[in-house]
Amino acid sequence: xxxxxQTPKFRILxxxxxxTLQCTQDMNHNYMYWYRQDPGMGxxxxxxxxGAGITDKGEVPNGYNVSRSTTEDFPLRxxxxxxxxxxxxxxxxxxxxTKNTGELFFGxxxxxxxx
Amino acid sequence: LAKTTQPISMxxxxxxxxxxxxxxxxxxxxxxxxxxxQFPSQGPRFIIQGYKTKVxxxxxxxFIPADRKSSTLSLPRVSLSDTAVxxxxxVDYNQGGKLIFGQGTELSVKP
Numbered sequence: 305x306x307x308x309x310q311t312p313k314f315r316i317l318x319x320x321x322x323x324t325l326q327c328t329q330d331m332n333h334n335y336m337y338w339y340r341q342d343p344g345m346g347x348x349x350x351x352x353x354x355g356a357g358i359t360d361k362g363e364v365p366n367g368y369n370v371s372r373s374t375t376e377d378f379p380l381r382x383x384x385x386x387x388x389x390x391x392x393x394x395x396x397x398x399x400x401x402t403k404n405t406g407e408l409f410f411g412x413x414x415x416x417x418x419x
Numbered sequence: 420l421a422k423t424t425q426p427i428s429m430x431x432x433x434x435x436x437x438x439x440x441x442x443x444x445x446x447x448x449x450x451x452x453x454x455x456x457q458f459p460s461q462g463p464r465f466i467i468q469g470y471k472t473k474v475x476x477x478x479x480x481x482f483i484p485a486d487r488k489s490s491t492l493s494l495p496r497v498s499l500s501d502t503a504v505x506x507x508x509x510v511d512y513n514q515g516g517k518l519i520f521g522q523g524t525e526l527s528v529k530p
Binding site for chain 2: 337339345346347348349351360362363382392395396407408409410412413
């Protein structure tokens with residue numbers, strides 16, 4: 305059981321480049337989330353999704369886009385990378401709805417540096 | 420969404436009981452209280468969740484008073500490996516599960 309898988313684990317981008325952080329889960333979870341964590345700080349919610357085809361903004365959505373075409377996948381797109389987007393990105397999932405146990409399952413994180 | 424307030428940091432020694440309190444004054448009727456633990460370079464890990472009174476599992480206990488405006492995570496007999504950041508979240512699962520993490524409490528356990 306792989307759980308939540310994020311790729312890549314590390315990436316260096318130049319200012320203005322674009323990239324997609326991939327996230328997939330094999331637990332048939334309805335809810336999926338993207339967080340970013342700057343050094344020494346807490347997690348900030350970027351976007352979340354309560355099911356395929358449904359996404360919503362979190363606390364810090366500017367500069368990012370997401371899509372949820374399947375239950376398993378929730379990619380995060382950075383269109384024009386900026387140094388302020390240097391961070392560690394975590395994807396998470398949970399059952400949601402009537403099956404919700406309150407537990408978020410996190411991936412190992414993707415460390416992104418924008419130079 | 421209910422805002423949470425926790426101490427920024429706490430120090431303890433091995434073998435002691437540690438209590439971390441979280442304030443959530445505007446908690447709503449449907450809100451649950453959930454605690455997570457995060458080690459450096461890892462994603463947070465679920466510890467415990469409760470609605471009222473006391474909940475206990477193999478890792479921790481969660482105490483919630485009758486007014487639910489605060490909660491206390493209790494870690495019995497901590498070890499060095501309990502050094503981590505602990506987050507308190509207040510969640511209304513009926514509202515689509517938008518989960519906001521606060522600043523967290525950095526617990527340092529010393530020998």
